[in-house]
Amino acid sequence: xxxxxxxxxxxxxxxxxxxxxxxxxxxxxxxxxxxxxxxxxxxxxxxxxxxxxxxxxxxxxxxxxxxxxxxxxxxxxxxxxxxxxxxxxxxxxxxxxxxxxxxxxxxxxxxxxxxxxxxxxxxxxxxxxxxxxxxxxxxxxxxxxxxxxxxxxxxxxxxxxxxxxxxxxxxxxxxxxxxxxxxxxxxxxxxxxxxxxxxxxxxxxxxxxxxxxxxxxxxxxxxxxxxxxxxxxxxxxxxxxxxxxxxxxxxxxxxxxxxxxxxxxxxxxxxxxxxxxxxxxxxxxxxxxxxxxxxxxxxxxxxxxxxxxxxxxxxxxxxxxxxxx
Amino acid sequence: xxxxxxxxxxxxxxxxxxxxxxxxxxxxxxxxxxxxxxxxxxxxxxxxxxxxxxxxxxxxxxxxxxxxxxxxxxxxxxxxxxxxxxxxxxxxxxxxxxxxxxxxxxxxxxxxxxxxxxxxxxxxxxxxxxxxxxxxxxxxxxxxxxxxxxxxxxxxxxxxxxxxxxxxxxxxxxxxxxxxxxxxxxxxxxxxxxxxxxxxxxxxxxxxxxxxxxxxxxxxxxxxxxxxxxxxxxxxxxxxxxxxxxxxxxxxxxxxxxxxxxxxxxxxxxxxxxxxxxxxxxxxxxxxxxxxxxxxxxxxxxxxxxxxxxxxxxxxxxxxxxxxxxxxxxxxxxxxxxxxxxxxxxxxxxxxxxxxxxxxxxxxxxxxxxx
Ligand SMILES: Cc1ncc(C[n+]2csc(CCOP(=O)(O)OP(=O)(O)O)c2C)c(N)n1
Numbered sequence: 294x295x296x297x298x299x300x301x302x303x304x305x306x307x308x309x310x311x312x313x314x315x316x317x318x319x320x321x322x323x324x325x326x327x328x329x330x331x332x333x334x335x336x337x338x339x340x341x342x343x344x345x346x347x348x349x350x351x352x353x354x355x356x357x358x359x360x361x362x363x364x365x366x367x368x369x370x371x372x373x374x375x376x377x378x379x380x381x382x383x384x385x386x387x388x389x390x391x392x393x394x395x396x397x398x399x400x401x402x403x404x405x406x407x408x409x410x411x412x413x414x415x416x417x418x419x420x421x422x423x424x425x426x427x428x429x430x431x432x433x434x435x436x437x438x439x440x441x442x443x444x445x446x447x448x449x450x451x452x453x454x455x456x457x458x459x460x461x462x463x464x465x466x467x468x469x470x471x472x473x474x475x476x477x478x479x480x481x482x483x484x485x486x487x488x489x490x491x492x493x494x495x496x497x498x499x500x501x502x503x504x505x506x507x508x509x510x511x512x513x514x515x516x517x518x519x520x521x522x523x524x525x526x527x528x529x530x531x532x533x534x535x536x537x538x539x540x541x542x543x544x545x546x547x548x549x550x551x552x553x554x555x556x557x558x559x560x561x562x563x564x565x566x567x568x569x570x571x572x573x574x575x576x577x578x579x580x581x582x583x584x585x586x587x588x589x590x591x592x593x594x595x596x597x598x599x600x601x602x603x604x605x606x607x608x609x610x611x612x613x614x615x616x617x618x
Numbered sequence: 619x620x621x622x623x624x625x626x627x628x629x630x631x632x633x634x635x636x637x638x639x640x641x642x643x644x645x646x647x648x649x650x651x652x653x654x655x656x657x658x659x660x661x662x663x664x665x666x667x668x669x670x671x672x673x674x675x676x677x678x679x680x681x682x683x684x685x686x687x688x689x690x691x692x693x694x695x696x697x698x699x700x701x702x703x704x705x706x707x708x709x710x711x712x713x714x715x716x717x718x719x720x721x722x723x724x725x726x727x728x729x730x731x732x733x734x735x736x737x738x739x740x741x742x743x744x745x746x747x748x749x750x751x752x753x754x755x756x757x758x759x760x761x762x763x764x765x766x767x768x769x770x771x772x773x774x775x776x777x778x779x780x781x782x783x784x785x786x787x788x789x790x791x792x793x794x795x796x797x798x799x800x801x802x803x804x805x806x807x808x809x810x811x812x813x814x815x816x817x818x819x820x821x822x823x824x825x826x827x828x829x830x831x832x833x834x835x836x837x838x839x840x841x842x843x844x845x846x847x848x849x850x851x852x853x854x855x856x857x858x859x860x861x862x863x864x865x866x867x868x869x870x871x872x873x874x875x876x877x878x879x880x881x882x883x884x885x886x887x888x889x890x891x892x893x894x895x896x897x898x899x900x901x902x903x904x905x906x907x908x909x910x911x912x913x914x915x916x917x918x919x920x921x922x923x924x925x926x927x928x929x930x931x932x933x934x935x936x937x938x939x940x941x942x943x944x945x946x947x948x949x950x951x952x953x954x955x956x957x958x959x960x961x962x963x964x965x966x967x968x969x970x971x972x973x974x975x976x977x978x979x980x981x982x983x984x985x986x987x988x989x
Contacts, residue, residue, distance in 0.1 A: 330827065350835065351826050352798045352800060354800050355800070378763070419723070421763060588976075590961065590964035594964075595694050596746050597959040600987075
């Protein structure tokens with residue numbers, strides 16, 4: 294075991310899958326010699342050669358087409374889209390083609406593609422570099438969407454994603470890359486692709502979050518604990534599918550829930566969770582479903598991110614409102 | 619006769635010769651500062667030549683000052699421009715105020731020449747919305763999504779044509795990496811199909827972050843890509859401001875006269891890192907590669923021509939640099955005095971008519987912001 298940053302844990306997971314399966318290929322813009330603009334693939338080209346880890350021309354639609362074609366010829370592609378905002382250039386490849394191909398072939402062919410992309414904000418990147426676009430992907434049948442909130446899950450999930458024969462969108466949080474360290478096993482392990490995790494036990498209210506907001510929810514839980522409010526925190530980890538069983542089990546215990554997302558309120562994940570809860574657990578609830586999200590503006594300019602991204606204070610306030618309902 | 623040796627198509631020969639007409643970069647002043655095309659140079663008055671030099675000194679000083687500001691933490695994302703002065707200043711000066719500019723993130727200097735203030739440029743870099751609000755309506759903000767400005771150019775050029783505007787064109791920039799995007803082809807091809815007035819610049823500075831130009835395509839020149847779309851194109855020595863300007867001016871005239879678009883590849887070099895976010899060029903390129911480009915410096919070249927004509931002195935240049943520095947420092951003060959941004963404003967600008975949910979959120983944020 295070693296203490297690893299979130300980004301190192303992903304590198305370690307990628308190293309593992311490249312080592313285990315000679316059919317895996319990493320490609321994208323700047324992933325080779327430069328090791329990616331965030332250095333996630335650093336050292337991998339040196340270790341596995343230019344045939345396995347290589348730079349592409351600058352074209353996201355091309356990158357996704359390449360991934361699909363490589364799958365059709367027996368490879369296991371791990372393309373990188375340099376920032377989530379650039380997935381739009383590859384939207385037909387991801388949503389229009391890849392996600393539908395298993396179905397379109399009547400299950401005859403497999404598309405074991407893992408698309409890695411950084412997302413989220415709060416790091417003062419240039420315009421269009423911070424984004425929470427998960428809603429476009431979670432509403433796409435045929436595609437799995439996962440996002441780790443800590444280094445341990447990052448390594449386990451990337452390995453599961455690459456080993457899965459379904460296409461997976463693996464979202465890496467910009468802010469967590471270097472702000473978080475954890476004990477991460479050196480050896481291979483996996484984290485299931487479709488399971489949420491209770492990261493803090495509690496009895497008064499359930500806080501459902503994912504990615505960087507899990508940490509905000511944990512801080513909010515600390516603050517609430519000072520007033521003897523016991524919050525249970527759930528990290529969704531998988532956004533498609535959503536592990537509603539874990540969420541429902543918690544609601545049966547706490548009877549109150551607040552759903553947190555970094556994305557704008559109108560951008561779906563929180564709304565999906567809320568409607569699932571309303572459908573199945575409404576009778577178990579003692580208060581309305583609470584939601585914390587960014588406002589419905591375009592992702593803001595860098596200087597204003599601090600006022601825009603939901604933080605622990607916002608979560609704490611909403612949780613108090615729900616608990617005191 | 620079986621197995622005749624003659625092929626009906628000689629692909630090897632086609633491949634070997636397809637770049638032939640594009641591999642002769644237009645040049646007026648060579649790397650040693652020697653005038654190789656005196657006829658073209660003679661078209662320019664002394665004042666114009668001095669003005670070229672001043673603009674390049676302005677851009678180099680802007681670059682140096684922004685690097686200082688970046689180190690002091692006073693800017694956000696900034697794409698360094700040192701090395702590209704001849705390409706940027708030579709081209710932008712060939713256009714008129716009514717021409718529509720669609721820049722990429724490395725084209726702030728052209729935007730400033732086209733009517734955005736330096737302070738706006740800094741505000742854009744700092745991630746402030748005011749950096750996207752310009753006095754000259756004939757431009758968009760620096761495009762981040764590579765290739766998007768090329769397709770949008772097709773629309774601007776068609777709009778100009780449909781409006782019946784005479785003596786007006788669209789002009790647009792991308793880098794060598796940008797030529798790999800589908801949008802790059804679609805933008806040029808649409809413009810060609812409509813024969814709309816646009817000049818497409820490719821500033822080939824050798825690198826797309828860490829990926830060298832030769833890994834973008836096996837085509838020997840980027841200029842030749844235009845031929846498939848029926849668009850005339852040319853390579854120009856992008857370290858020679860007179861050559862760039864002359865080619866850009868002729869392209870503009872050609873497009874404005876209703877002949878359809880032109881593609882210009884300027885051969886230039888990015889001296890430093892890709893951006894102020896701190897990539898390290900030594901990870902992917904060598905000193906040996908860099909040296910000949912530094913030696914081809916556009917300022918050194920022009921300085922030589924002007925000094926020979928007794929139109930320029932180091933003294934004069936030093937004074938200018940100081941003036942420009944002051945201008946940039948003042949612009950930074952102006953940028954730093956801009957009011958803090960409000961989430962309520964972002965909400966107001968997301969729709970022209972705010973939706974009911976957004977109206978509610980505006981009220982919530984206004985309440986928070988007034989505290
Ligand atoms: C659609 C899209 N994909 C990727 C990027 C990330 N990116 C920013 S600059 C760059 C390289 C661009 O190189 P080039 O077009 O040669 O222009 P230069 O920066 O060298 O001027 C990349 C990959 C982006 N901004 N937009």
